[in-house]
Amino acid sequence: MKWDWSTVGDFMPEFWDGVVVTLQALVLGSLIAFALGLVWALAQRSSLKVVSWPVTAITEFIRNTPLLVQLFFIFYVLPEWGLTLSALATGVLGLGLHYSTYTAEVYRAGIDGVPVGQWEAATALNLPRTRTWTVVILPQALRRVVPALGNYVIAMLKDSPMLMTIGVLEMLGRARQFGSQTFQMNEPIVIVGIAFIVIAYPASLLLRALERRLAR
Numbered sequence: 157m158k159w160d161w162s163t164v165g166d167f168m169p170e171f172w173d174g175v176v177v178t179l180q181a182l183v184l185g186s187l188i189a190f191a192l193g194l195v196w197a198l199a200q201r202s203s204l205k206v207v208s209w210p211v212t213a214i215t216e217f218i219r220n221t222p223l224l225v226q227l228f229f230i231f232y233v234l235p236e237w238g239l240t241l242s243a244l245a246t247g248v249l250g251l252g253l254h255y256s257t258y259t260a261e262v263y264r265a266g267i268d269g270v271p272v273g274q275w276e277a278a279t280a281l282n283l284p285r286t287r288t289w290t291v292v293i294l295p296q297a298l299r300r301v302v303p304a305l306g307n308y309v310i311a312m313l314k315d316s317p318m319l320m321t322i323g324v325l326e327m328l329g330r331a332r333q334f335g336s337q338t339f340q341m342n343e344p345i346v347i348v349g350i351a352f353i354v355i356a357y358p359a360s361l362l363l364r365a366l367e368r369r370l371a372r
Contacts, residue, residue, distance in 0.1 A: 167334050167344050174330035175351065178316050181247050181326065186309050188252025193259030197267065198289075200260070219257040224318055226250050231322045247319035247326075255308050262304045266297035303367035310356050310363075327351055 199211040218226065227250040230241065241249065270293050278288040320329035327348045335341035 164343055164347070166338070167331075167347065170330040170334050171327065171344070171347060171351070174325060174327035174348075177244065177324060178313070178326040181244065181251060181316055181319060181324065182309070182313050184248040185251030185255065185312055188248065189255035189259050189308065189312070190305060192252065192256035194263050196256060196260035197263035200264065201267070215257040215260055218254060223250065223254045223315055224321060226254055227318060227322050243319070243323040246322055247316075247324045251312055251315065251319075255312055258308055259305055262301045262308070263297065265304075266301035267293060269300055270296045303363050306359070306363040306366070310359055313356055313359075314352065 196211055196215050200208050200215070202208045202211075227246060230250055231243065231246045234241070274292055274296065275288070278292045283292070316326050317328040319326055320332065325333060328345075331341075331344035331348045334344050
């Protein structure tokens with residue numbers, strides 16, 4: 157297959173459309189992962205076994221099954237049960253649900269890392285349990301876990317090409333579509349690869365700087 161960079165101009169509109177879709181899936185998926193992960197983490201700490209055990213089982217099952225299988229299940233199986241989602245909605249939900257089980261572990265570690273004295277101080281002040289969590293525990297825990305959460309955002313970015321398998325035309329999906337139409341695969345694939353580096357590498361540097369700042 158020959159290289160022909162004259163086709164790059166034709167690919168760029170498709171590429172930017174793919175960038176928009178990728179970022180949409182990444183941002184929305186991250187929001188779901190962050191919010192749902194915190195719910196999982198708090199539920200797992202519940203003193204009620206009827207709550208903590210099922211949640212632990214669910215998160216372990218999701219964490220130990222491939223993201224691709226989960227995407228196929230949401231997109232192809234759930235419609236048989238009356239729940240039909242668009243390809244992009246499926247991708248967002250799949251990414252968010254899958255990575256929520258990892259962020260749950262991050263939150264758990266952050267909460268466990270809060271000194272016991274903070275819990276004892278809240279008890280001594282007779283703070284309500286809700287206020288103890290929202291004012292004392294969670295602010296300290298979240299400060300510890302921000303860099304780790306950011307690492308999962310980067311991992312989610314690198315997994316976003318899997319959405320192509322259910323028809324979401326993100327960056328790599330656009331490149332494959334363009335290549336199948338023009339029989340020029342090299343150039344669009346190279347452009348997409350560079351785009352991933354341009355997005356992910358500065359983000360990783362920012363996370364390192366943030367981690368150093370929070371460690372002070």
